[in-house]
Amino acid sequence: MSRLKVVQVDDQVTLKRSVDEGTDEQWQAVQSILQDVQKRGDKAVADYTDKFDGVRPSPVQVSGEEVERAYENFATADLQIIRDAIANLRDFHERQVQQSWFTTKQDGTLLGQKVTPLDAAGVYVPGGTAIYPSSILMNVIPAQVAGVERIAMVSPPDEKGCLADSVLVTAAELGVKEIYKIGGAQAIGALAYGTETIDPVDKIVGPGNIFVALAKRAVFGTVDIDMIAGPSEIVVLADESAKPTYIAADLLSQAEHDPMSSAVLVTSSKRLAEEVAEEVDRQLETLPRRDVAEASIKNYGAAYVTSTWQEAIDTVNTLAPEHLEIMTNDPMKELGSIRHAGAIFLGEHSSEPVGDYFAGPNHVLPTNGTARFSSPLNVEDFTKKSSVISYSQEAIQNNGEAIARFARLEGLDAHARAVEKRLGDQDE
Numbered sequence: 001m002s003r004l005k006v007v008q009v010d011d012q013v014t015l016k017r018s019v020d021e022g023t024d025e026q027w028q029a030v031q032s033i034l035q036d037v038q039k040r041g042d043k044a045v046a047d048y049t050d051k052f053d054g055v056r057p058s059p060v061q062v063s064g065e066e067v068e069r070a071y072e073n074f075a076t077a078d079l080q081i082i083r084d085a086i087a088n089l090r091d092f093h094e095r096q097v098q099q100s101w102f103t104t105k106q107d108g109t110l111l112g113q114k115v116t117p118l119d120a121a122g123v124y125v126p127g128g129t130a131i132y133p134s135s136i137l138m139n140v141i142p143a144q145v146a147g148v149e150r151i152a153m154v155s156p157p158d159e160k161g162c163l164a165d166s167v168l169v170t171a172a173e174l175g176v177k178e179i180y181k182i183g184g185a186q187a188i189g190a191l192a193y194g195t196e197t198i199d200p201v202d203k204i205v206g207p208g209n210i211f212v213a214l215a216k217r218a219v220f221g222t223v224d225i226d227m228i229a230g231p232s233e234i235v236v237l238a239d240e241s242a243k244p245t246y247i248a249a250d251l252l253s254q255a256e257h258d259p260m261s262s263a264v265l266v267t268s269s270k271r272l273a274e275e276v277a278e279e280v281d282r283q284l285e286t287l288p289r290r291d292v293a294e295a296s297i298k299n300y301g302a303a304y305v306t307s308t309w310q311e312a313i314d315t316v317n318t319l320a321p322e323h324l325e326i327m328t329n330d331p332m333k334e335l336g337s338i339r340h341a342g343a344i345f346l347g348e349h350s351s352e353p354v355g356d357y358f359a360g361p362n363h364v365l366p367t368n369g370t371a372r373f374s375s376p377l378n379v380e381d382f383t384k385k386s387s388v389i390s391y392s393q394e395a396i397q398n399n400g401e402a403i404a405r406f407a408r409l410e411g412l413d414a415h416a417r418a419v420e421k422r423l424g425d426q427d428e
């Protein structure tokens with residue numbers, strides 16, 4: 001019996017998705033960690049690091065010597081790959097830069113929008129069960145391209161109180177100098193509220209486990225956050241021309257992230273669905289992270305078979321997946337029908353990990369159906385806009401009466417009078 005369920009889609013089928021909103025106990029744990037960090041600063045952060053990571057790094061900030069040692073241990077071939085990925089990501093994100101703009105009218109009015117980078121961003125790099133140098137690239141590069149001056153990075157230490165060489169080297173390649181060996185909700189609290197050692201930031205970005213996600217939700221408002229990225233998801237939309245071996249491999253690439261990840265095939269071909277299910281079983285046999293991938297396939301994996309191709313497209317749009325691969329005869333033809341997906345990979349050579357590590361687009365993407373209304377992490381996330389208004393004397397004389405009248409519609413006389421003070425006044 002295949003672990004990937006083949007399901008005929010009809011009106012009765014509810015599309016399963018993984019939702020982890022945290023338990024009451026987790027919420028309470030996070031709230032009390034955050035309150036304690038606000039009250040006791042560095043001491044609280046050190047106590048929780050000791051409790052959850054089993055170590056008290058001192059100093060908590062990474063030193064230049066630690067970075068030098070990491071370079072000594074790091075293979076040149078790996079360094080070159082990181083450098084090539086950085087170049088691809090910079091090139092892609094530089095195209096996202098938005099300029100300030102201004103417009104003028106005949107009467108001398110000037111209106112516009114001034115784009116300003118955030119002063120300080122905090123980047124969370126997960127470090128519990130795996131190491132994610134790729135997430136450093138995805139979070140730091142758009143911030144730097146936007147022009148953010150201060151980037152403070154946090155990541156939980158290993159049992160020796162250190163960060164992985166790949167993490168330190170990747171951060172150093174990007175020129176990140178402020179790196180702290182802390183993780184979990186206590187690190188989010190330190191970035192949001194500040195401690196004796198760490199200045200607060202304006203926005204916190206980066207993925208993490210449920211404690212990190214709940215802490216980000218809780219500090220939103222004190223600081224901005226990027227999004228709450230849930231477990232990874234992949235949907236493959238395929239027709240008879242697709243190769244089952246490729247589809248199975250790509251489904252497993254996301255299933256191996258987390259038992260809560262979801263990997264789904266959508267097709268109108270029952271034969272393809274059955275072949276992919278068999279192939280998933282075959283490939284699982286030799287996968288090092290088989291336990292995780294198998295649990296994910298069992299929990300949230302499915303091959304949805306539709307009666308028509310249009311139903312297949314509708315199913316994809318209902319799922320609004322984080323990653324969508326289109327493996328059909330003419331993938332470009334389907335692009336126009338896809339309304340909701342975080343990243344769209346076209347054709348059999350565009351395997352999802354190409355985007356996770358290297359191609360250039362960001363791998364921090366909306367999960368959990370939120371691709372219906374949100375976008376990948378991008379340069380704009382690290383900027384804000386101010387409106388600019390400059391009225392000439394002619395403009396205020398021509399429009400002042402109308403503005404005052406509008407103010408009185410709201411019963412706000414001080415507003416009306418502020419404008420009326422200018423009426424009739426002429427420049428010397």
Ligand SMILES: NC(=O)c1ccc[n+]([C@@H]2O[C@H](COP(=O)([O-])OP(=O)(O)OC[C@H]3O[C@@H](n4cnc5c(N)ncnc54)[C@H](O)[C@@H]3O)[C@@H](O)[C@H]2O)c1
Nearest residue numbers: 052126127128129130156183184207208209211229363364
């Ligand atoms: N969407 C993306 O782009 C993306 C990229 C990389 C990783 N991820 C996800 O990020 C997550 C990383 O999770 P992780 O656990 O490996 O690392 P993590 O760094 O998010 O969490 C580790 C920290 O959790 C805290 N913690 C652990 N148990 C706790 C408890 N009982 N109470 C309070 N705090 C506790 C500790 O402080 C520890 O330092 C995974 O789910 C992974 O799939 C997503």
Ligand SMILES: N[C@H](CO)Cc1c[nH]c[nH+]1
Nearest residue numbers: 132134135232233356363
């Ligand atoms: N696929 C993940 C986002 O859903 C990102 C990632 C990092 N490393 C490997 N993959």
Ligand SMILES: [Zn+2]
Nearest residue numbers: 232253254356
């Ligand atoms: Zn991945």
